[in-house]
Amino acid sequence: MPAVCILGGGYAGVRVARELAARLDRSWSITLIDRGDCHQLITRLPELVAAKIEPRDACLPFQRLFARRIHRVRAEVLAVDLAARQVDTSEGSFQPDILVIATGTAPDFLDIPGAQTHCLTVKSVRDAVHLRDTLADLRARRHVTRVVIVGAGYTGTEVTGELSAPEYRVPGARALGWIDVRIVAEDTRLLPQASPRVSAAAERILVARNVPLYLGLSVQRVDESGVWTESGTHFDTDLVVWAGQTRVAVDVHARTGYDIPAGKFGVDPYLRVEGHDSVFACGDASSAFDYAHARISASSAQLAIQEGDLVARNIDATVRRQALQEFRPRILGEAISLGGNDAVAEVGGMLLSGRAAAAAKRAALLRYLAGLSLPLVA
Numbered sequence: 001m002p003a004v005c006i007l008g009g010g011y012a013g014v015r016v017a018r019e020l021a022a023r024l025d026r027s028w029s030i031t032l033i034d035r036g037d038c039h040q041l042i043t044r045l046p047e048l049v050a051a052k053i054e055p056r057d058a059c060l061p062f063q064r065l066f067a068r069r070i071h072r073v074r075a076e077v078l079a080v081d082l083a084a085r086q087v088d089t090s091e092g093s094f095q096p097d098i099l100v101i102a103t104g105t106a107p108d109f110l111d112i113p114g115a116q117t118h119c120l121t122v123k124s125v126r127d128a129v130h131l132r133d134t135l136a137d138l139r140a141r142r143h144v145t146r147v148v149i150v151g152a153g154y155t156g157t158e159v160t161g162e163l164s165a166p167e168y169r170v171p172g173a174r175a176l177g178w179i180d181v182r183i184v185a186e187d188t189r190l191l192p193q194a195s196p197r198v199s200a201a202a203e204r205i206l207v208a209r210n211v212p213l214y215l216g217l218s219v220q221r222v223d224e225s226g227v228w229t230e231s232g233t234h235f236d237t238d239l240v241v242w243a244g245q246t247r248v249a250v251d252v253h254a255r256t257g258y259d260i261p262a263g264k265f266g267v268d269p270y271l272r273v274e275g276h277d278s279v280f281a282c283g284d285a286s287s288a289f290d291y292a293h294a295r296i297s298a299s300s301a302q303l304a305i306q307e308g309d310l311v312a313r314n315i316d317a318t319v320r321r322q323a324l325q326e327f328r329p330r331i332l333g334e335a336i337s338l339g340g341n342d343a344v345a346e347v348g349g350m351l352l353s354g355r356a357a358a359a360a361k362r363a364a365l366l367r368y369l370a371g372l373s374l375p376l377v378a
Contacts, residue, residue, distance in 0.1 A: 002028050004315060005087060005096035007077055009034035010042070011301045012283030013102035014065060014372075015308025016315075021067045023316040031071045031096070032062070033089060039065060040125050043301050043365070046155070048128040050162035050339065051136070058125050065372060077103065082276050098315055101265060101273070101281040102308065105246035105299075108263055114222040115150075119242035122155050131241065135163075138238055139176040148227050148237045150219055152185035153193060154300070156243030157202055158337055164209045165339025182212040184227060184235065185244065189215060193298040194334055197351050201344040202336055205353075219244075248285050269326040270314050271307060280315065282307035290329050297329050302364070306330065335361035 004020060006013050009032055017032045024030070038059040047053045062072050075091035080101070087094045107123060109115035120134065121127045138145040147163060149156045162168060163181045183190070183206075190206070190213060191199040206213060217229040226237040247263030265281040266274045267288055273279040282288070283304035288297045297303050306329060314324045335345035335357055343357035352360055 002319075003094075003096040004028060004030050004098045004100065005094050006030070006032045006100040006102060007034075007080075007087065008032075008102035008104055008283070008285070009036070009039050009062060010102060010104045010283055011304035012285075012308035012311070013100070014039050015305050016100050016102060016282065016312045017066060017070050018372075019309060019312030020315060021070055023312060024319065026069065028319070029071065030069060031073060031094065032066070033073045033075055033077060033087070033094070034062070035074065035076050037062060037074055041365075042123075045122050045125070045128040046158035046162045046337065048125065049122065049131050049135070049159055050165070050168050051132050052162070055125050055129055058128070060372070082273065082279055085276075085278060097278065098318070099279045100311060100315075101248075101279065101285050102283045102304075103248060103285050105248055105263070105284045107242050108245040108247040109242065110245055112219055112221060115219070115242060118222045118224065119150065119240045121242050122159060123246075134239065135179075136176070139179070142177045142238065144178045144180050145239065146226075146235075146237045147179060147181040147239045147241065148235050149181065149183045149241045149243055150185065150227070151242065151244035152183055152187040152190045152213075152215060153243065154191065154336065156183060156185065156241075157191055157206075159241060159243060160206060160211060161202075161336075161338025161342065163339070164206065164211045165342065166209075167340055182214065182235070184214045184217055184219060184229065186218045187215060191336065193300075194336070195346055198334060198336060198344050198346050201351060201353060202338060205338050205342050205344070246284070270324040271311050271327055272314075278318075280311045282311045288327050288329070291326070297327075300334070301368075302332060303329050305368075333360065333364075335364060337361050 006016050020030050038061045041058045044058040048058050075089035077089050079088040085099045107121045120131050149160050160183055163179050169179050189199050190203045220230045221228045227235045264287040267281050267286045271280050271282055273281050284299045290297045310327055317324050333347035337343045341355050345352040345357035345360040347360055
């Protein structure tokens with residue numbers, strides 16, 4: 001029986017699996033391999049860090065998402081041989097006719113001394129829960145908890161927004177201590193992948209909250225005392241959060257036998273891994289090129305879903321020996337939540353802020369859940 005194997009159950013991988021189940025006839029088997037048992041809503045992790053939602057609100061069990069014909073394997077990917085299309089996992093080996101890599105990314109600490117040892121990350125629900133609990137413990141024992149966020153992208157900015165929001169910072173009934181949070185990033189502006197208007201608006205909100213933004217600074221090392229930059233600046237910290245550089249998940253990258261110089265798989269216009277016509281990559285694992293704007297596409301949930309949709313259509317076209325379609329990303333808008341009622345969004349060329357922007361972000365979540373035929377969240 002011919003087979004398709006999908007690595008990763010994120011936004012892109014889920015889309016590929018569901019679309020293939022609807023498109024391919026039943027002579028094809030479809031297998032999805034993921035280390036967990038649920039689809040994680042990564043865009044909700046900052047809310048989870050701030051204890052605004054529960055872990056279950058950021059997890060969608062795979063059994064609710066997939067038809068029976070999709071075979072799910074809970075396993076760690078140990079090695080990938082692209083030429084042979086062989087995947088070795090903790091639960092055995094697979095050699096499909098068509099392979100889809102949608103593993104997402106893992107933190108890339110850039111060999112910075114101490115970074116991997118002393119930094120917490122926000123790449124999964126487990127990471128977010130650990131960060132949430134660590135912050136609660138520190139706040140219960142300290143009058144002021146000093147936090148440095150390394151990275152000025154979407155995750156770093158939204159986590160900073162949640163931790164600097166008045167309702168989180170002001171001590172409550174349990175007399176939790178104050179949070180002193182700041183961003184240190186090599187990027188020269190906040191949200192470098194966002195539009196300049198969204199970036200500037202988000203920066204104004206954080207500056208109004210007296211959140212220090214140290215942009216254009218490269219981290220040189222991290223130790224028990226805090227963060228050191230290449231300029232010699234030292235930040236005393238109680239907690240460092242790595243929200244900076246990422247690359248294809250290490251357990252996949254380490255033994256692929258394929259050079260990934262930019263941290264992601266290079267793909268052709270049809271989202272096939274360069275040099276491997278039966279291997280596709282999508283979501284954060286790929287460097288999909290936006291030919292309309294002559295740039296690498298940003299990493300975002302909306303584009304991961306679009307890429308997953310295209311990969312499924314191109315696999316179907318491959319099977320039917322039809323022409324493949326090129327990737328043409330459609331930016332429907334973007335919305336950044338910064339805690340409380342503060343948010344920034346750009347929709348249809350209009351810049352929104354406050355409750356309107358927060359509503360735009362929530363609407364995007366509700367549309368996604370509705371597309372999965374799931375109940376809307378509270």
